[in-house]
Amino acid sequence: MTRKRTEIKKIDNLSARQVTFTKRRRGLIKKAHQLSTLCDAEIALIIFSSTGKLFEFSSSSTEQVIERHINLHSEKSLNPSAQQQVDDIPCALRKDLSDRARELRHLRGEDLHELNLDQLNQLEKSLEAGLLRVSETKAGRIMNEISALKKKGAQLLEENKHMKMMVKMQEATRVPRNNHLSGDYDHSSAYSSSNFDTSLKLGLPFPQ
Template identity: 40%
Template sequence: MVRGITEMKRIENTTSRQVTFSKRRGGLLKKAFELSVLCDAEVSLIIFSQKGKLFEFSSSSTNKTIERYQKNDKNLGHENILLEQTTEHLKGEVMSMTRNLEVLEISKRRLLGEDLESCSIDELEKVEGQLDQSLRNIRAKKNQLFKEQISLLKDEEKVLMNKNAELREKYEARSLPLFIDRREDESPQTQNMEVDTQLFIGLPER
């Protein structure tokens, strides 16, 4: 026999409504008991009939379960409050950063010489002071880089001079023995030989 589908609406017949309540209530209590036993869950079920009669089931104690629920509900409320406060704080930081970015963008355009029509004399003097300070910083950095480059060039010059001196010493050390060898090859007679020359003016003798 095919079971009919019950339409989900209030049963108008009082007797049928009472019978359905008793059957469904028993099944609901049975399911709550099975859930607590099979899954080791803390389950509490409270039912009030149309006439105000109480039916309940609790795997431990209904009051303890209600207290636990209220405590957990308070914790959830506290977490929600903290979340809202954190969200508001982050929104404030975002707005502050947005305003700072706008101020920086305006200052950047003014330093580039743009959007100066709405500036007052004080604001123009402030921009001029910022530009002067920037120029001083740039010149100081430029001079520092020049000094560092000059120092590097001097160090390279010293290295080259030392290498040049070493090469000169090596060249002189190689040339000196050749000069001494030529002197030693000459015999004493050659070294002590004197050339006698006489100058004669006139006709040759017969």
């Protein structure tokens, strides 16, 4: 069995009206607190009962929220076209996007039938100017790469020259050392053969 929907109208019974006011007021304040906590919203809630009693809830300060509300309405009244300008921004962006897309299609050679002769001449001049800039940029990149390759080639030649000099220096220091060692060997052999008599003699030695 479904619950019967309460008809929204003033409750004639005073006691029932007070009970309903207390329940709905608590529920409304609870919902405002949840909305402020979950969504980080700045909320100020002011309730006056039928007897003139004040009930309020605020996430920060009721006075600050009311002052902010008043200032916002004052700015709108001083500049009534501000909201209209804000509303016109998406339309302007969509129009600009459509124009840019159409220009891009024309640059690619598409949808040229919608252009007249003057527009075609202007498009041709724009393409020629763009092609000239592309060619100049390409030539500059090529020259930079050629200069870099020449610089690297000169550096490699210098390193090769340095390595050859190092090899020659090592060979020059190695040859005299070998010659010096062989000379020492021949001199010592000659010295030993000239100063020592290795012949065999028989008999007693006689004084000279």
